[in-house]
Amino acid sequence: MMEVVPENAPEHCPGTQSEDAGKASACAGCPNQTICASGQIKEPDPDIAKIAECLSHVKHKILVFSGKGGVGKSTVTANLGFSLSSNPEQEVGILDIDICGPSMPRIMGVMNEQVHSSGYGWSPIYVEDNLSIMSPGFLLSSPKDAVIWRGAKKNGLIKQFLRDVDWGELDYLLIDTPPGTSDEHLSIVNFLSKAGIxxxxxxxxxxxxxxxxxxxxxxxxxxxxxxxxGIIENMSKLVCPKCQHTSIIFPPTAKGVDGMAREMQVPYLGDIPLDPLVGKCGDNGKSLPHTFPTSPSAIAYKNITEKVQKFCLNNVAPTSEDTIN
Structure with a gap:
């Protein structure tokens, strides 16, 4: 009998016909683990095609990852969204799937908004005329509520956000993910397998x-x-907002982010300084690129945004010359 390996299976997957299917160490954390252990071959998820249809009017879909929490991933996502929407001819959306820590409504200044439903699905919250957002934070009765969900319920909400939100026509959809490499990351890649990333x-x-x-x-x-x-180096150095003096807060102990990017053969998009204005804008729900356009951080975001756009429009990774700020 032909060995079947499930879609998006982990490395060293034993396959569905193996006696170790769903039981091997490589199966731990795999979304197919239960079905493989049962000996049944999982049928293709029909919602994946529905998601592709729903997002067919979204030109570019970008996932924002971080290996560790607390590195400013959500803040970077928000300001990339603000930077992209600086062009009034571009429609931009932000999807927050950091279900246990949905900070995006606060950062974007729409904390008290509520999601409305129509015949076309859920309507995202508009921050600006050409910038919208959807987040689990809008579904909580209080910002203090803890989301205590297992993986299956989290994945169900992610699928619902992708399938049922009426984004309309977007040039860019930024997807803010939780830290690490967990169920949510496997699910978002799988759900978007036909829609394209x-x-x-x-x-x-x-x-x-x-x-x-x-x-x-x-x-x-x-x-x-x-x-x-590419990789973004956030909080790389402190820039004094008054005298513009630069201080290195986290000196590299090895090759640094740029060196690691070269070692791993991935593009380095640039660095963003540790700027008090970034925290001020995030706490008050303001756009850094719009409020302080000449600040070092806003300029850094502008440069990084241009590189991201270049990749999406031409499918060309930044070169070594592009990464020089």
Missing amino acids: DGAVIVTTPQEVALLDVRKEINFCKKLNLPII
Whole structure:
């Protein structure tokens, strides 16, 4: 009998016909584990085609990853969205699937909004005329509520966001994911398998303890054949808002983010300084690129956004010359 390997199976998958199907160490954490252990071959998920149809009017879909939490991934996603929407001719959406820590409504300044449903599905919340957002935070009765869900319920909400949100026509959809490489990451890649993903942007801070997890994130992308648009070095240095003096807060102990990117053969998109204005804008729900357009951080976001757009429009990764700020 022909050996069947499930879609998006982990490395060293024993296959559905093996006696170890669903029981081997490689099966741990795989979304197909239960069905493989039962000896049944999982039928293709019909919702994957529905998701592709729903997102057929979204030109570019970008996942934002981080190996470790606390590196500013959601803040980077929000400001990339603000930077992209600076062009009034571009329609931009942000999908927050960080289900246990949905901070995007606060960062985007739409914390008290509620999601409305129509015959076309859920309507996203509009931050600006050409910038919309959908987040689990809008579904909570209070911002203090804890989301205590197992993987299956999380995956169900992610599928519902992809299948039932009426985004309309978008040029860019940024998807803010939780830290790490868990069920949500496997699910989002699987659910978008027919809709198409331009690639992933990975956010990190300069410390070696953060880079250890970034290497795992890079290998995760490579195993799933997910293109890597590039790595962003966040909070790389402190820029004083008054005198513009630069201080290195996290000096690299090895090759640094740029060196690690070269070592892992992935593009380096650039660095964003540790700027008090970024935290101020995030806490108050303001756009950094719009509120402080001449700040070092806003300029860094502008440069990185141009590289991301270049990749999406031409499917060309940044070159070594492009990464020089």
